[in-house]
Amino acid sequence: MGFVNMRAFLWRRLLAGAVLLFGAATLTAQSAKSPETLYTESRPAMGTVFTIECYMPDADSADRVMDAAFEEISRLEALLSNYQSSSELSRISREAGDSPVVTDPETFRFLTRSLYWSEHSHGAFDITVGPLLRAWGFKARNGHVPTQQEQKGLRDQVGWEKVQLDPAAHTVRFTTGNAMELDPGSIGKGFAVDSVVALLRENGVHAAFISAGGSTLYGLGTPPDKAGWPVEIPDPRTPGSVATTLLLHDMSLSTGACTEKFFVQNGHRYCHIFDPRTLMPVEGMLQSSVIAPSATDSDALSTVVFVLPPDQSKEVLRGLQDTQAILFLSVPGASNCVVIGASKSICDDHTPITREGVRP
Amino acid sequence: MDRRSFTQGLSALALVSSASLSSSALQTAAGAAAAPAAADDTRAARQIAHTTINTPLRLGLIGAGSRGQELVRSFLRVPGVRITATADVYPPRFEQLDKVCGYQVARHADYRALLDRKDLDVIVIATPLGLHAEHVLAALKSGRPVYGEKTMAYTIAQAREIVAAVAASKQVFQVGHQYRYSPWIRAALARVQAGEIGDVTHVLAYWNRNNSWRRPVPDPSLERLINWRLYHKWSLGLIAELGSHHMDIANWTMGSYPVAVQASGSICYYRDGRETDDNVQVILSYPGGRRMVFTSMTDNAKQGDQLWLYGTKGSLNLTLQDATFFYEPRKVTAVKEEKGDKKQEPVVTSASYSPANEMPYRGPGKSVEVKDPEDPTTAATRAFVYCVRTGERPIADEHVGLGSALAVVSANEARVAKREVEISAV
Ligand SMILES: NC(=O)c1ccc[n+]([C@@H]2O[C@H](COP(=O)([O-])OP(=O)(O)OC[C@H]3O[C@@H](n4cnc5c(N)ncnc54)[C@H](O)[C@@H]3O)[C@@H](O)[C@H]2O)c1
Numbered sequence: 001m002g003f004v005n006m007r008a009f010l011w012r013r014l015l016a017g018a019v020l021l022f023g024a025a026t027l028t029a030q031s032a033k034s035p036e037t038l039y040t041e042s043r044p045a046m047g048t049v050f051t052i053e054c055y056m057p058d059a060d061s062a063d064r065v066m067d068a069a070f071e072e073i074s075r076l077e078a079l080l081s082n083y084q085s086s087s088e089l090s091r092i093s094r095e096a097g098d099s100p101v102v103t104d105p106e107t108f109r110f111l112t113r114s115l116y117w118s119e120h121s122h123g124a125f126d127i128t129v130g131p132l133l134r135a136w137g138f139k140a141r142n143g144h145v146p147t148q149q150e151q152k153g154l155r156d157q158v159g160w161e162k163v164q165l166d167p168a169a170h171t172v173r174f175t176t177g178n179a180m181e182l183d184p185g186s187i188g189k190g191f192a193v194d195s196v197v198a199l200l201r202e203n204g205v206h207a208a209f210i211s212a213g214g215s216t217l218y219g220l221g222t223p224p225d226k227a228g229w230p231v232e233i234p235d236p237r238t239p240g241s242v243a244t245t246l247l248l249h250d251m252s253l254s255t256g257a258c259t260e261k262f263f264v265q266n267g268h269r270y271c272h273i274f275d276p277r278t279l280m281p282v283e284g285m286l287q288s289s290v291i292a293p294s295a296t297d298s299d300a301l302s303t304v305v306f307v308l309p310p311d312q313s314k315e316v317l318r319g320l321q322d323t324q325a326i327l328f329l330s331v332p333g334a335s336n337c338v339v340i341g342a343s344k345s346i347c348d349d350h351t352p353i354t355r356e357g358v359r360p
Numbered sequence: 361m362d363r364r365s366f367t368q369g370l371s372a373l374a375l376v377s378s379a380s381l382s383s384s385a386l387q388t389a390a391g392a393a394a395a396p397a398a399a400d401d402t403r404a405a406r407q408i409a410h411t412t413i414n415t416p417l418r419l420g421l422i423g424a425g426s427r428g429q430e431l432v433r434s435f436l437r438v439p440g441v442r443i444t445a446t447a448d449v450y451p452p453r454f455e456q457l458d459k460v461c462g463y464q465v466a467r468h469a470d471y472r473a474l475l476d477r478k479d480l481d482v483i484v485i486a487t488p489l490g491l492h493a494e495h496v497l498a499a500l501k502s503g504r505p506v507y508g509e510k511t512m513a514y515t516i517a518q519a520r521e522i523v524a525a526v527a528a529s530k531q532v533f534q535v536g537h538q539y540r541y542s543p544w545i546r547a548a549l550a551r552v553q554a555g556e557i558g559d560v561t562h563v564l565a566y567w568n569r570n571n572s573w574r575r576p577v578p579d580p581s582l583e584r585l586i587n588w589r590l591y592h593k594w595s596l597g598l599i600a601e602l603g604s605h606h607m608d609i610a611n612w613t614m615g616s617y618p619v620a621v622q623a624s625g626s627i628c629y630y631r632d633g634r635e636t637d638d639n640v641q642v643i644l645s646y647p648g649g650r651r652m653v654f655t656s657m658t659d660n661a662k663q664g665d666q667l668w669l670y671g672t673k674g675s676l677n678l679t680l681q682d683a684t685f686f687y688e689p690r691k692v693t694a695v696k697e698e699k700g701d702k703k704q705e706p707v708v709t710s711a712s713y714s715p716a717n718e719m720p721y722r723g724p725g726k727s728v729e730v731k732d733p734e735d736p737t738t739a740a741t742r743a744f745v746y747c748v749r750t751g752e753r754p755i756a757d758e759h760v761g762l763g764s765a766l767a768v769v770s771a772n773e774a775r776v777a778k779r780e781v782e783i784s785a786v
Binding site for chain 1: 410412414432433434436437438439460461462571572574575576578632681732733734735736738
């Protein structure tokens with residue numbers, strides 16, 4: 001197992017699923033009834049590493065289905081990447097300031113869902129934050145606080161309400177009259193995971209696990225004789241401990257955290273997740289995880305609940321089917337673990353991580 | 361070589377080989393006043409320009425498989441286009457296509473029924489190679505503009521028949537060589553044609569992958585329909601499916617069709633009942649002794665998909681996403697001789713051999729910057745719609761299609777015959 005695989009492997013065991021089931025069983029045992037074998041493959045995509053595990057009858061069929069799945073991921077990367085100037089999203093970013101740009105239904109659907117979450121989160125979720133991440137040095141990996149002057153200029157370049165969609169004509173238009181920088185970073189991986197899930201189902205796969213760099217996960221079906229795909233959510237308050245183990249069954253989980261992408265300036269830690277309304281990095285949040293039937297939604301929502309105060313997050317999640325969130329805050333004194341849509345006991349339930357990811 | 365002599369060189373070659381030629385080369389041969397490459401660039405820029413014209417255009421698609429769906433995605437980015445009907449022999453494609461379009465597209469099991477419809481303005485063909493000619497010819501006969509996927513035809517006779525049919529029908533025909541519309545490839549080749557890397561004598565192209573090229577098949581009876589690339593009936597293997605794009609770029613670079621070809625191939629790894637080779641090697645000869653080499657293997661992806669144009673003054677690397685120039689260190693410069701009886705410094709002799717001179721260059725190159733580096737297929741489909749609306753001749757026209765078909769089909773013939781095959785342009 002190479003470094004990359006190992007990382008993805010650990011991540012799965014560190015992160016989550018929908019059936020909040022305790023005492024999850026191991027993944028290693030193979031059902032006697034099922035002649036299928038678990039195959040796995042990892043490939044770099046979308047600035048991270050995607051890993052797919054699936055139960056298939058033989059290596060050849062696994063190879064074919066994996067190949068089709070990874071081809072789908074790279075197709076979507078070529079469609080949505082803001083690092084590839086030939087992507088459809090980049091084309092829209094460049095041209096929609098001049099005049100309305102007609103786009104294909106898939107890209108339009110992606111934009112519609114993105115703006116849907118912007119609207120429903122009162123702007124906490126926003127794919128127009130590209131210039132913000134650039135100004136703060138997160139794109140070039142040289143994090144720094146921009147000057148006051150630079151920060152002022154950003155106001156005109158950022159804001160989901162500047163993006164107008166016309167569903168009848170399938171057009172996108174920026175009211176700014178200028179190019180914008182659409183950034184799929186907080187929803188694109190989930191969108192890709194959902195597409196892969198659909199493709200796997202079309203190909204008759206009934207048990208698979210997809211991980212987009214560990215941050216967006218999906219458990220399709222269940223491993224033989226199991227109730228779901230086990231995932232552990234780490235407890236960032238006590239490094240090295242697990243908050244809870246979940247089983248994902250036809251369910252996705254996305255996690256946002258500032259533990260990997262941040263910079264420190266003058267002793268202050270700046271997170272790569274921004275509040276688009278204040279144009280400032282989010283403060284006081286350690287980690288957010290959202291469980292939802294759609295990976296596109298859990299991906300977007302993990303940012304929403306990272307940005308919003310927990311009370312407002314509860315409002316956003318209210319009434320959403322099978323959607324739950326677990327938040328860890330760094331606010332001293334106050335309750336620093338919040339659960340939305342499930343039992344609060346998860347917060348107090350942490351145990352040490354074991355190699356197998358199984359709770360003792 | 362300056363720009364003028366390069367252009368003259370092209371026309372001389374074109375006349376010598378009578379290698380008939382892309383529209384630009386034809387203009388050159390005919391001694392058109394304007395520099396043809398520049399004229400083509402202006403035309404290309406006009407055709408791919410961003411547009412808001414949205415007069416309705418009803419599209420009929422024959423072959424709604426993977427490429428057909430991808431083309432539809434691109435066509436739906438062109439204002440005014442609607443996918444009205446499709447024909448396919450494999451029913452699951454219909455639902456897939458509806459999903460791509462977001463609406464119901466009329467379905468036909470037989471392409472002739474689709475062509476009988478009165479409500480279609482253009483026909484797009486993305487069926488397996490062996491069926492291209494039948495579908496393209498019938499579509500042209502139905503009196504509509506046609507976008508036909510590459511390789512243009514399975515045999516040279518069919519390719520010529522298409523060339524004649526386009527002329528007779530006076531319809532717009534565009535072949536699926538979308539790299540002719542790639543902004544960075546166009547920009548880079550314009551600089552090559554202006555002499556930036558000297559005389560280009562070699563094109564080396566790779567398309568290497570590490571996968572079996574097989575697709576999942578829901579039922580064994582569908583194997584030859586879904587994995588048609590692996591069987592001779594409809595496929596010319598890697599030479600056509602991957603090499604045709606590179607050979608087209610070589611034709612474009614050389615300003616000529618190839619005049620001869622050698623090729624080989626084998627099955628070295630995937631012994632799974634396939635008929636087409638899992639690795640191929642092709643050497644195309646161009647007028648003036650110039651060469652294009654294409655190799656493809658499917659069990660190691662290190663080289664990926666890329667082309668190198670080698671010229672006397674530098675090299676150009678082309679990929680699916682970018683273009684990068686490299687320059688030769690060797691340079692002869694004239695020495696200004698001092699007047700008077702100033703003594704010339706003697707040269708000190710030595711016998712050193714520096715391996716560094718033979719080492720590959722591993723430093724960075726100079727990448728080609730373009731304003732709108734959009735997806736080539738998106739640009740190509742928009743250009744086709746522009747041509748349909750204006751009646752202008754496409755950049756990737758039937759002559760471009762013939763050029764790469766000549767290269768592909770002849771290469772396959774050489775591979776089978778295990779000998780060099782001459783390519784006649786007429
Ligand atoms: N320009 C490019 O970059 C590019 C890329 C991929 C493929 N292509 C070309 O596109 C063509 C199609 O390739 P693909 O990958 O989509 O193959 P595919 O097998 O996915 O699609 C071909 C479709 O044609 C259908 N078909 C077969 N016989 C038919 C008939 N008689 N009438 C109607 N439909 C029929 C098949 O059912 C299938 O749906 C090939 O010629 C290929 O070389 C071009």
